[in-house]
Amino acid sequence: METSVWTKVFLVTEDLFNKIATSKYNPLYYHGALPQFIMYVLFLSGLLLFAYYVPTIDNAYVSKNLVNAFTSVKYITNDIPFGAVVRAVHRYAGDAMVVAIVLHMVRVWFTDRYRQYRWVQWESGIVLLIMVLFIGQTGYYLIWDERSLILTRMTVSALETIPVIGVGLGHWFLNGRAISNLTLSNFLFIHIGLSFTLLFGLWIHYVRMTRPVITPPPVVNYVLMGLLLLVVYLFPITATKMADLQSLTTNSMDIDLFFLFPYWVLSQTGMFGFWAFTIIGTLAVCLIPLPMGAKPIEAAEVVNTKCTGCTFCSRDCPYQAIEMVPAPAGSRFKLIATVKSYRCSGCGVCVGACAFDAIDLPNLLDTDVTEKIKQLSKAQS
Amino acid sequence: MAIRVVIMAIGIAACLYGSIMMPWAEMNMTKENLPHTLTLLRLEPVADALDSVFGQTAEAHKASLDAKEAEGNRGEYVYAFAIGLAILGGALAVAAIGSADEQEKMLMPEKK
Structure with missing residues (x-):
C-alpha cells in the first residue's frame, strides 16, 4: 500500500518528537x-x-x-x-x-x-x-x-x-x-x-x-x-x-x-x-x-469450526466489530465470534488476539503475516 | 541522549528559577520575610542575592505588564509566569529523562 506524502510528514514529525520526548510523552499520540x-x-x-x-x-x-x-x-x-x-x-x-x-x-x-x-x-x-x-x-x-x-x-x-x-x-x-x-x-x-x-x-x-x-x-x-x-x-x-445600548455607531x-x-x-x-x-x-x-470512503476493506472472517468462544478477539477489537453470539446447537462451546463487516477495518488485531487460528483476513493469512514479521525482526536484528 | 540531557538541565534550571521567583512575584517579598534559618546559618549574602535578583526581576515584569495595560493585579500575572515556567520546566525535564520505554519489546506469540 502506498503511503501518502502527508502521512510521511506526520510520521517524520512523530519520530522527531519520539527522539526528544520519547514515545511515552509524545503529544502527537494524544x-x-x-x-x-x-x-x-x-x-x-x-x-x-x-x-x-x-x-x-x-x-x-x-x-x-x-x-x-x-x-x-x-x-x-x-x-x-x-x-x-x-x-x-x-x-x-x-x-x-x-x-x-x-x-x-x-x-x-x-x-x-x-x-x-x-x-x-x-x-x-x-x-x-x-x-x-x-x-x-x-x-x-x-x-x-x-x-x-x-x-x-x-x-x-x-x-x-x-x-x-x-x-x-x-x-x-x-x-x-x-x-x-x-x-x-x-x-x-x-x-x-x-x-x-x-x-x-x-x-x-x-x-x-x-x-x-x-x-x-x-x-x-x-x-x-x-x-x-x-x-x-x-x-x-x-x-x-x-x-452602551444608546450607541448606534459600530466601532472597530x-x-x-x-x-x-x-x-x-x-x-x-x-x-x-x-x-x-x-x-x-x-x-x-x-x-x-x-x-x-470507497476504498474496499476485506473484513475478517471467523473459522467457525476452530472458534472456542474465548472472547479475546471481541475484547481486543478497537472498533467493536466482533460480537459474541450463542454458539449453534451441538457445539462444544457456549459462544462463537461474529464479525460486523461494516465496522471491520481489516486491521488484523483480532488475528493476533486469537490463540486458535480461528479468525483470518481473507487476503492476508495468519501464517503469512507471522512469517513476514519473523523475517522483518530477523532483518532488523 | 545528549540533547535529552541538555533539555533536562534547562528544564530543571527553569523549574528552580520559577519556583524561587514565586514569592517575589505576587507577595511583595522582602529580605526580612525570608526564613530566619538563613541568618542563623550566617547566610545573609544568599538572602541579599535572592532579594536583589528576584525582587528586581519581578519589578521588571510588572513594568512590562504596565506597558501592556494589563487589567487586574500585576503581581498575579507575574506569579502566573513564575508558576508556568516552573511547571513547564519540570515537565520538560521529566519528559526528557523520565521514560523507560525507549525500546519496544516485541514478543512473538506461539500459536497452538
Whole structure:
C-alpha cells in the first residue's frame, strides 16, 4: 500500500518528537485527548468565574457599584484573588481547545483515520467543533463590553436574513424582541448548557471505539498548563468599555481569530458571503469522508469450526466489530465470534488476539503475516 | 541522549528559577520575610542575592505588564509566569529523562 506524502510528514514529525520526548510523552499520540484535558481546565476555571458573574445588562446603579454583567467581570478581574489570571486562563484555554481540535482533525485526515467505520467519529467531531466555536462566541457576549454589543447586533442581523424562521431565531437569541436582562441570561444558558452538552457529544464520539485515549499523561498536561500560564502573562487581559445600548455607531473591535473569524468574514464579505462561507465550508468538511470512503476493506472472517468462544478477539477489537453470539446447537462451546463487516477495518488485531487460528483476513493469512514479521525482526536484528 | 540531557538541565534550571521567583512575584517579598534559618546559618549574602535578583526581576515584569495595560493585579500575572515556567520546566525535564520505554519489546506469540 502506498503511503501518502502527508502521512510521511506526520510520521517524520512523530519520530522527531519520539527522539526528544520519547514515545511515552509524545503529544502527537494524544492529539484526541488534549482537547478533553483542556475541557476540564475550562470547566474548572468557568466554575470559578460563574460564582461571581451576574448575567444582567442593567447599569442604572453602576455609580453605586451595583452590578451588571460588565461590572461583575470587572470585579472578578480586579478584586477577586487571581481573578484576572483565572479569566485569562479561561479565555486562552478556549483558544487552545480550538487549536487542539483542528490539529486533531488535520492529523486524523492526513493519516486516513476518518473513512468508513470511522465516519461517526468524523461527523460527531465536526458537530463538537461547531459547538465549541459557538460556546466560545457566547463567552465573548457575556463580558458585555462594546465588542459584546457589536457581536450581538451582528449575530441578530445575520440570523434575521434566514428566510421564514430568521426573525424568530433573532428573538430566541435575544430572549425577547430587544436586548434586555433576559438576553444575558440566555447567553449564559447557551454558554453553560452547551458546554455540558459537549459531554453527550463526546459519548457519541467515542461510542464505536473500544479503548479511546482520553487522558494524556500528566507530563503532557503539565506542559500544556505551563504554556497556558505563560501565554496569560504574555497577553494579559486588558480593560474594555461597558456596552452602551444608546450607541448606534459600530466601532472597530479586536477580533480573536480562533472564535470570532465568522464575524470577520461577515464584516469583510457581507451577509451573502458570510452565509456562503458558513454553509459551503460546513458541508465540505462534513462530506469529506464520503467520496474518500470507497476504498474496499476485506473484513475478517471467523473459522467457525476452530472458534472456542474465548472472547479475546471481541475484547481486543478497537472498533467493536466482533460480537459474541450463542454458539449453534451441538457445539462444544457456549459462544462463537461474529464479525460486523461494516465496522471491520481489516486491521488484523483480532488475528493476533486469537490463540486458535480461528479468525483470518481473507487476503492476508495468519501464517503469512507471522512469517513476514519473523523475517522483518530477523532483518532488523 | 545528549540533547535529552541538555533539555533536562534547562528544564530543571527553569523549574528552580520559577519556583524561587514565586514569592517575589505576587507577595511583595522582602529580605526580612525570608526564613530566619538563613541568618542563623550566617547566610545573609544568599538572602541579599535572592532579594536583589528576584525582587528586581519581578519589578521588571510588572513594568512590562504596565506597558501592556494589563487589567487586574500585576503581581498575579507575574506569579502566573513564575508558576508556568516552573511547571513547564519540570515537565520538560521529566519528559526528557523520565521514560523507560525507549525500546519496544516485541514478543512473538506461539500459536497452538
